[in-house]
Amino acid sequence: MTLILFAFLALIALAGGLGVVLSRNPVHSALSLLLNFASIAVIYFLLHAQFLGVVQVIVYAGAIVVLFLFVVMLIGGNIGPYRHGSRTVTSVIAVGLAAAFLALVVWSVVQVLPMSATPVGAPDAGSVQAVGMALYTDYLVPFELASLLLLVGMLGGVVLARRYQPFAEDETQ
């Protein structure tokens, strides 16, 4: 039952991923990405990682994809396929990077073999309580560093957006 669901979801996720790469229209790419994120969220649920699953939908499907769409629309969604520089060079780089990434994934999968589709660890290891407890006791430093990361993101967003605002007369207004 779980295995069938997993296979089904993995296929959807793959289809979404292919859609991202193969779509000519950047908006369609972003929507395929949404499909991909959504199916991965359900896979998290299958692994009993409920908190991660919900966060996946909130942060990735809800916020990141909207940001992508905004960026696409910011630069004009109807600009057509992106062509810059030589196509062969681009594709060689892309294939190289993809191969490197694939190698990385395969290597890390081999590290944890044998795998099972059912989750390992305690039955509620993915619940909010368990995740929170780990986050606020064992992984305290990463948690605080995350806030610094968010701070940098905020500053970066403001700096980027300000540069393109031609009508701003008074910065501090």
Next chain:
Amino acid sequence: MMIDYLPLLILFVVAAVFAAIAIIMPSLIGPKNPNKMKQEPIESGMIPFTDARQRFPVQYYMVAVLFILFDIEVVFMYPWAVLLNKLKVFGLIEMGFFLLILLIGYVYVWRKGAFEWD
């Protein structure tokens, strides 16, 4: 555990099927005589010109960025809120530190006028 989520999964399927019917049904039931005039986008009596998908003010991008950051912040705060009575006073200090760093960013963003719309 899994049984908790079974109703959710079933409802997901039911809602998806219903939505699919909702999308397909109108084109089956209603009449169909399209013509060019009818299919033009409405522009309040003007003749439509250019593609509608134009560039957009950067302000919206700013809102999206701020939303993501605050969203992630809130997502971090929720497990903490659930655990509040189990964590010691140190937990309070942790969250205070987390919020303080974000407060710096918030004040900076405010001073830079990112919340102004014009």
Next chain:
Amino acid sequence: MDLSSIDLRAIGAWFHGLLISSGMSQTGIHVIEALVGALLLLIFGLTLVIFLIWLERKLAGRIQDRLGPNRVGPYGLLQTVADALKLLTKEDVTPLDADRVPYNLAPGLAVFHVIMALAVIPFSNRVIGADINVGVLYLMAVGAIGSMAALMAGWASNNKYALIGGFRVVAQLLSYEIPLVLAMIIPVMVSGTMRMNGLAVAQGSIFGFGWFVWTLPLAFLIFFVASLAEGERAPFDLLEAESEIVAGYNIEYSGMKFAWFFLAFFMNSWVLAAIGTTIFFGGWQGPFVDQLPALGVIYFLGKTMILFFVQAWVRATFPRLRIDQMMSFCWKFLVPMALVLFAAVAIILKLNLPQPLEAITLLVANVAILLTGVTLLGRTQRKALYAPKRAFTPTIPRL
């Protein structure tokens, strides 16, 4: 919805027995019961919307000294049914150059997200679609899908008004989601659970009247204002703004596809009212609910209807805000106030005061923060009002 634990226990038990006698496996029984529950939820939602649309039109009519619908059926009750039938027979027009996939997907997604949101609403102690561990965050996630639908509709329609509307919706829904979830986190903090039913259970003290709204009135106010914006209601209905951008993101939709957006709008409002009821007004809690569990459903629906009534009342009364006012109200007033409230409540809860004292301290903190916030807001607004104006400089409103 687990039928075996429904309050109408006899029916549930009978159905459960029927399934067992048919010799099905345990999983099969669970699937069938969940399916029946899901269909019941769907039918309940659709019927409810028909009633809600009538109710809101009638209320708005009375408030604005009109009659409201009164021709079809007694008191115009069948007006919505007639409207739905009419919309069914209308042509489904797709504008030229529309991006077909997102254009057709958007109304489906809008309906999908409101139905999914119904899943975690506790109608009574045991009558809940799925009482999951991450209830509040689940609602947040489902809400994110709704703003996606609006953005898709606005983008795909190839209409300038639709695009403006779509962008406005997303800006508004995203911005107001922050104060909304910051207000929802405060009851979560007090009760220490994210289960929707757990939140309702936590408010059972004082004869079923230990509602969080008494101790956390400011949290409820922030939640309510933000839920008006999330529900796309006046005074935050910039995305529809009939007089400015015609109808916003759903301008190009006709016939039934428009009806789905309309349905999603009303159901979304009701779901927000139901969330408010569950989190702040004790949900199904009330006197004698332990003795007679069926009362819970009545309490819950009654409270939700009152909240929905207030939403409709506000909608029928207030004019629309400008977009810059809307954005600065959210980011400069609601968000800081919610953050201060969050910090204050966290510190008070950590003081470990004895029970009545803790509740009083929470209430005092809420009122103090509210008064300070409003005073500061009033002062800055007055300053802006009397500030020396420059010679005529027309400000060009951004989209």
